Amino acid sequence: MELKEFIKTTITxxxxxxxxxxxxxxxxxxxxxxxxxxxxxxxxxxxxxxxWRYVQNIEINVGxxxxxxxxxxxxxxxxxxxxxxxxxxxxxxxNQIVSTVKFDIPVAxxxxxxxxxxxxxxxxxxxxxxx
Numbered sequence: 001m002e003l004k005e006f007i008k009t010t011i012t013x014x015x016x017x018x019x020x021x022x023x024x025x026x027x028x029x030x031x032x033x034x035x036x037x038x039x040x041x042x043x044x045x046x047x048x049x050x051x052w053r054y055v056q057n058i059e060i061n062v063g064x065x066x067x068x069x070x071x072x073x074x075x076x077x078x079x080x081x082x083x084x085x086x087x088x089x090x091x092x093x094x095n096q097i098v099s100t101v102k103f104d105i106p107v108a109x110x111x112x113x114x115x116x117x118x119x120x121x122x123x124x125x126x127x128x129x130x131x
Contacts, residue, residue, distance in 0.1 A: 010064065010101055018105065029110035037106070047108050057104035065098050 021032045031047070037055060038048045045055040 006099075014103060031108040033106055034108050045106060051114075053108050053111060055106050055108045057106050059102070059104050061100060061102040063098060064101050 018033055025032060034047050034055060036047060036049045037045050038052075039045055047053040047055050
């Protein structure tokens with residue numbers, strides 16, 4: 001599999017996973033890749049439209065195998081077990097290259113209403129990323 005095809009397939013699958021997660025979580029209090037974010041002076045992200053709700057990144061680091069079998073059939077798959085980055089093997093007339101893909105997905109986790117009378121210990125300074 002060529003690098004261009006590997007990158008395109010990886011990005012497509014990540015995007016489709018986000019879309020499917022958003023659809024599956026519709027109606028819940030979980031928001032995957034929310035829009036309307038603002039960043040505090042210390043770099044924390046908040047969802048402006050929901051009472052300055054905290055947004056965090058879920059870091060994903062996964063081993064991926066790109067393979068090409070005799071006859072030109074290519075694909076990618078998730079590696080389980082011990083990873084050997086860049087290792088190349090040849091079995092059953094196929095070539096495999098193991099790589100890792102690391103990415104972050106911002107999420108606003110489910111939250112509860114703030115109890116009445118609760119006061120923040122310190123005010124935060126937030127600047128918007130939107131123009």
